[in-house]
Amino acid sequence: ETGVTQTPRHLVMGMTNKKSLKCEQHLGHNAMYWYKQSAKKPLELMFVYSLEERVENNSVPSRFSPECPNSSHLFLHLHTLQPEDSALYLCASSQENSGEHNEQFFGPGTRLTVL
Amino acid sequence: GQNIDQPTEMTATEGAIVQINCTYQTSGFNGLFWYQQHAGEAPTFLSYNVLDGLEEKGRFSSFLSRSKGYSYLLLKELQMKDSASYLCAVLCWGNAGNMLTFGGGTRLMVKP
Numbered sequence: 001e002t003g004v005t006q007t008p009r010h011l012v013m014g015m016t017n018k019k020s021l022k023c024e025q026h027l028g029h030n031a032m033y034w035y036k037q038s039a040k041k042p043l044e045l046m047f048v049y050s051l052e053e054r055v056e057n058n059s060v061p062s063r064f065s066p067e068c069p070n071s072s073h074l075f076l077h078l079h080t081l082q083p084e085d086s087a088l089y090l091c092a093s094s095q096e097n098s099g100e101h102n103e104q105f106f107g108p109g110t111r112l113t114v115l
Numbered sequence: 116g117q118n119i120d121q122p123t124e125m126t127a128t129e130g131a132i133v134q135i136n137c138t139y140q141t142s143g144f145n146g147l148f149w150y151q152q153h154a155g156e157a158p159t160f161l162s163y164n165v166l167d168g169l170e171e172k173g174r175f176s177s178f179l180s181r182s183k184g185y186s187y188l189l190l191k192e193l194q195m196k197d198s199a200s201y202l203c204a205v206l207c208w209g210n211a212g213n214m215l216t217f218g219g220g221t222r223l224m225v226k227p
Binding site: 043055102106 | 163219
């Protein structure tokens with residue numbers, strides 16, 4: 001248990017579906033992240049929220065839409081995805097500007113399959 | 116952009132020592148992390164280096180040379196449970212603050 005939870009753990013969806021991934025952190029951190037992990041590729045940063053403001057987008061397609069209603073919750077809304085979007089989606093959180101080394105704590109991920 | 120290289124796979128024997136190398140080319144370097152990731156699980160923090168030298172933590176040690184853009188993770192007295200992917204990640208300071216860029220990971224297989 002890292003203090004970061006994600007639901008659902010597994011998701012199968014069609015290309016016309018709309019679904020949302022949820023992440024919650026119980027660590028009192030002020031920054032949250034979405035990463036995509038595909039087979040045989042490095043972890044790719046998708047979105048960063050610091051103090052509930054989006055600070056990094058990294059040119060992610062608009063079919064992925066993040067939402068950060070407060071410092072503890074982060075959502076990733078999905079619509080009209082493609083099969084190549086099938087991957088493990090990881091959420092992470094950290095405490096920025098703490099004077100420490102900004103270690104990121106990861107959730108267990110959501111394994112997404114797009115049919 | 117950032118470029119991080121590490122071997123794709125390594126194999127070692129239980130009880131032995133293994134060194135996993137990572138080279139990087141980045142701007143705004145602000146530290147280097149090593150994470151461990153077992154199959155189907157979240158990455159977990161192993162070590163952080165920001166100054167040159169060796170950081171030791173039990174069976175795991177991590178080394179950094181900023182001038183060479185080089186780090187390694189040293190695992191001693193290998194156990195079967197050490198079979199996992201080891202991710203090298205560089206923290207860089209940019210317009211959007213501190214951002215982590217990951218290498219592709221090194222999949223370590225420990226054999227009896």
